[in-house]
Amino acid sequence: MMHKTRNKTSIQNLRFTSPSTPKPLVIVTPVEESQIQATVYCAKQHGLQIRVRSGGHDFEGLSYVSEVPFVILDLLNLRSISVDSENKTAWVQTGATIGELYYRIAQKSKTLGFPAGICPSVGVGGHFSGGGYGPLLRKYGFAADNIVDALIMDDSGNIRDRTSMGEDLFWAIRGSGGTSFGIVLAWKVKLVNVPPSVTVFTVYRTLEQNATKLVHQWQFVAHKFPDELFIEIAIMANSSANGNRTIRASFNCLFLGGSDELVELMHEKFPELGVTKQDCTEMSWIESVLYFAAYAGFPNGPLDVLLNRTYTGIIYFKAKSDYVQKPISVTGLEGIWKRIYEEDPLSAQIILIPYGGKMDRISEKAIPFPHRAGNLYKIVYIAGWLEGGTAASERHINWIRRFYSYMAPYVSKSPRAAYVNYRDLDIGVNHQGNTSYAQASIWGVKYFKGNFKRLAQVKSKVDPSNFFRNEQSIPPFTS
Structure with a gap:
């Protein structure tokens, strides 16, 4: 299933809606995994880069803008959520929003929550893969700290879970910014306890x-x-x-x-x-989600406003x-x-x-x-x-x-640190997506400190050809 009209409506930063903004050759909105596999295969055959989008809240537009020929893989249709309140876990597909996740949790339990952000229309794909935080971070850490499994597709179309991908790759996808190692299709998260009031x-x-x-x-x-x-x-x-x-x-x-x-x-x-x-x-905790969402520009209203993917504060x-x-x-x-x-x-x-x-x-x-x-x-x-x-x-x-x-x-020094989910191309950019490890260290150590080298080593193992890349992606390691 392909559309050529969704690019602008999913963009949450008007800086990237101008006529001069580079446009994708095509936007693919898959409804099943086989269509993602076909997109990856087709992009490789034709030398195209892939930009993966889940919610469009990317601060620098890296999930939908590129200076090189590219395809947008918009996963908004892959948004199923399965909550297991008894075991305090949930599987959530990458295209779901955190508002949809909150809503589904609240349907099952008044005393379970999840430590993610305050803007409900943010897609879980980018949010979780870059860390993701909200008002529960001092109690439960980041969203990525509470991920217990995932499904990821590699550049050959193979789909792996935590066991088959291995602990190094599972470590790498929880907080590295996403899309450097493959396409995460779904996350299994550990739900957390919240009081009734x-x-x-x-x-x-x-x-x-x-x-x-x-x-x-x-x-x-x-x-x-x-x-x-x-x-x-x-x-x-x-x-x-x-x-x-x-x-x-x-x-x-x-x-x-x-x-x-x-x-x-x-x-x-x-x-x-x-x-x-x-x-x-x-x-209730879910009402507090709506309370904080109002500060992010989301309208007040009944609980089902959390299902609204359209952000009004663009x-x-x-x-x-x-x-x-x-x-x-x-x-x-x-x-x-x-x-x-x-x-x-x-x-x-x-x-x-x-x-x-x-x-x-x-x-x-x-x-x-x-x-x-x-x-x-x-x-x-x-x-x-x-x-x-x-x-x-x-x-x-x-x-x-x-x-x-x-x-x-x-502020912090050596390095002056930054948060990868608040992408900032001022601290380093590679327009062709082929930056060397040494060059990428300029931004890599700011985002990841001593973890950057390990990320690059994992990249070398799982994507040595550097197929999955963007202007600030993790490069393969070179000494």
């Missing part, structure tokens, strides 16, 4: 309400909270009560427990924030990421505020995601994703805009690049 709050603080002091203090306490408590901060420019611009920090919380316990915990661990019971709302955007290992000084934070003011109102946002908890207790070698103990939090920088045209894009992208340069003294 959880508590959420969102507390806003402006500069006039001590936001600088609160963000500064958060850095010292958020990673030390009990595993059940997750508080991230979203920061952007806003208008103050007197009409002047100010910085507003949004403290967004998920607590796996009741509101009374949460308020007591906040008074003990972070009294400066001044959280009261009136700020808190108790709800904009032009550029994003970057960093890891912070020592608290940023008040002076450093004030420099951040200054740079946020330089960008258009509502265009600039940074999000601080706390680590600690379970993240500190998982080895950085357990899966390819290495950013564990020693990281206080992750920063996501986002520049988003609505106006089209090259000039607008250049202006906003130049802003985020200047911001990123400013942050260098305050």
Whole structure:
């Protein structure tokens, strides 16, 4: 089954909808595995590269854009989900979204969940293969930490599970960014326990309400909270009560427990924030999924909105990421505020995601994703805009690049780390997909640290011809 009309509608970043964006020769939307095998065979015969797409949320468009002749393999029709609540597992096909997975889990159990992201329309294929995280990360780690089996197709069309692919390849596909080793068709995940009722709050603080002091203090306490408590901060420019611009920090919380316990915990661990019971709302875990989805631009509504694959918040955007290992000084934070003011109102946002908890207790070698103990939090920088045209894009992208340069003294070093699911072609790109191991190390060590060499060694064994590649894929190892 082939369509030539889905390319633009599945793209979640308007930067890649311009007439100048390279287009695929064809888009294949298979409904069964044999059609994927045929696509792989055909692409090899004709010297074409394959781009595999599950949800279209790829930050740099690597799942649907290439400078070389290519085919898009869009797996949106391969989205079956089978939940085994008794054994606390689920099989989910690559083309399903995390919203669909959450929905199917909730149908079977009110006390099971899964630690993945907050935007329901993200496809599990890219999300899981690059790590995947959400408000449960301090309790249960990343999505990839909770994968127990998978089905992967190689360049000959053979399909293997964990046993037949071997532990090296199974290790490699859980956090390496996907599509460097084959086409993952389905994942078996371990579901996690959640209480019948959880508590959420969102507390806003402006500069006039001590936001600088609160963000500064958060850095010292958020990673030390009990595993059940997750508080991230979203920061952007806003208008103050007197009409002047100010910085507003949004403290967004998920607590796996009741509101009374949460308020007591906040008074003990972070009294400066001044959280009261009136700020808190108790709800089921699946309702908390909808609560956080609203911050990702998803509409509020009944539970079945999680089945909606159409994301309504599509904009032009550029994003970057960093890891912070020592608290940023008040002076450093004030420099951040200054740079946020330089960008258009509502265009600039940074999000601080706390680590600690379970993240500190998982080895950085357990899966390819290495950013564990020693990281206080992750920063996501986002520049988003609505106006089209090259000039607008250049202006906003130049802003985020200047911001990123400013942050260098305050973030991880040797390497300055980055998160592979927030792809950033500024840190290294290969337009032909044939970059050497040494050249790829430029971005490889940022994403994977010491795991990059092992990934390249696995690549050499399972795909020595480098058939599965993109502009930031894992190359075969060369000494």
